[in-house]
Amino acid sequence: MAALLDAINVKRKMYFEFEGAPYYCLESEISTPTARGGQTLVRLKMRNLLTRAVFDKTFKAGDKFKEPDLQMVEVSYLYSDADGSYFLDQESFDTLTLNVDMVGDALDFLLEGTILQIHKFNGNPIGLQLPQQVELAVTYTEPGVRGDTASGAVTKPAKLETGIEIRVPFFIKQDEKIKVYTETREFAGRA
Template identity: 75%
Template sequence: MAALIEAIHVKRKHLFEFENEPYVCLDSDISTPTARGGQTLVRLKMRNLLTSAVFDKTFKAQDKFKEPDLELVPASFLYHDGDGFHFLDQESFETHTLSDDTVGNAADFLLDGLLLQLHKYNGSPIGLQLPIFVELDITYTEPAVRGDTSSGATKIARLQTGLEIKVPLFIKEGEKVKVSTENREFAGRA
């Protein structure tokens, strides 16, 4: 049997099941009453992992949640077509398909063969978790102009997936750069 988690112990990035659906906690706020006999309340900002809907809900501190039947499975990106994005499960060697809506902005980082983690809920894939950094080639950027040396100056670069980011002036077209998948920013040369 899955362990139960009290609402007061749910913190940021914790996974829990509410009304038979998996959620991730985005933020939690505990309010303790000043009057005697008042109940401690926990306000959770949570995202439904199936629908990606985000909302706030208030619970009593002693309300309990089940741990969801979620697992992270290593997978690699194969290709994208009209049916969606196709991934190869590295453990069972099954092919899983996720819709364009489910993948969302993560598509800006997907290259053939990229290793990542697939979220599975009750054995079915429901989302993915990208690595923290992805290495991508720059397909277009303006050349640096002699004299443009102000500190911290940046320019726009288009990457091989179509994503555009700001890079330092010394970065040239054709170079490989490391990009953060969390904030979509330049993190260094690869």
Template identity: 70%
Template sequence: MAGMVEAIHVKRKTMFEFEGSPYACLDSDISTPTARGGQTLVRLKMRNLLTGAVFEKTFKAQDKFNEPDLELVPATYLYSDPVGSYFLNQESFETLTLTGNMLADAMDYLIDGTALQVRLYNGEPIGLQLPIFVELDVAHTEPAVRGDTSSGATKMARLETGLEIKVPLFIKEGEKVKVSTELKEFAGRA
């Protein structure tokens, strides 16, 4: 049986099960009472991993949660069609299908052959864990204007997936750039 975790020990990025669904903690705040006999409360900002819904809820410090049956498997992005997006499980070589609501904005970073991890809950795919950085080609950007060289100057660039980010003026069309999937921003030349 999976272990139990107390609410007071739930920290950022902790996974836990609440009301039969898996959740990821986005933030936790512990309120210790000043009066004697008061209860310590834990306010959790949490994301439902099945629906993507985010909300806050307060628990008593001693409330317990089950650890969810979550597993990350290495996979490669294959292609998408109107039914969903398809990934090749690198361990079992079976094809995993995820629908649009399971992907959220992950499609902004996926090109054929992108290596990532698929999150399974009770053996079924429920979402992705993207790499921290992905390398994408710049599909379109305006040429830098001579004399426009103030420090830190940026311009908009559209990448091969359609994602638009700010890049430094020296980046040209056709170059490969490194993009942070957490911050959705330029992280350097590839």
């Protein structure tokens, strides 16, 4: 049987099960009462890992949660089609399929062979965890002109090999490999 967590012990970046679904804690705030006999409350900002919905909910400090049956599986990206995106489990060599809702905009960062993590809940894939940074090649960007900082902008748009467009420093050239933060979609440096 899974261990039980008290609501007061749920901290940021922890996983827990609530009403039969796995959740990820984004923020945790404890409010202690000022009056005698008042109850300690815990406000959690949490993400449902099945629906991706984010919301705030307040619990009593003693409320109990189960630890979810979550697994992180290392996979490599194979390809996508109308039915979904396909990934190869690096341990069992099974092919896992995620539908469009589960993948979201992660395809903006995925090239064939990219290694990433997939969340499994009760043995079924429910979503993926991108690496913090990915390396992508610049397929098109205007050449940078020395002294082109009069506008105050030292960045320019660049189209990457997956099709997304981000802003890069003016010294980045076409066909150069760069690192991109997957969470913020910002330039992270040269690869």
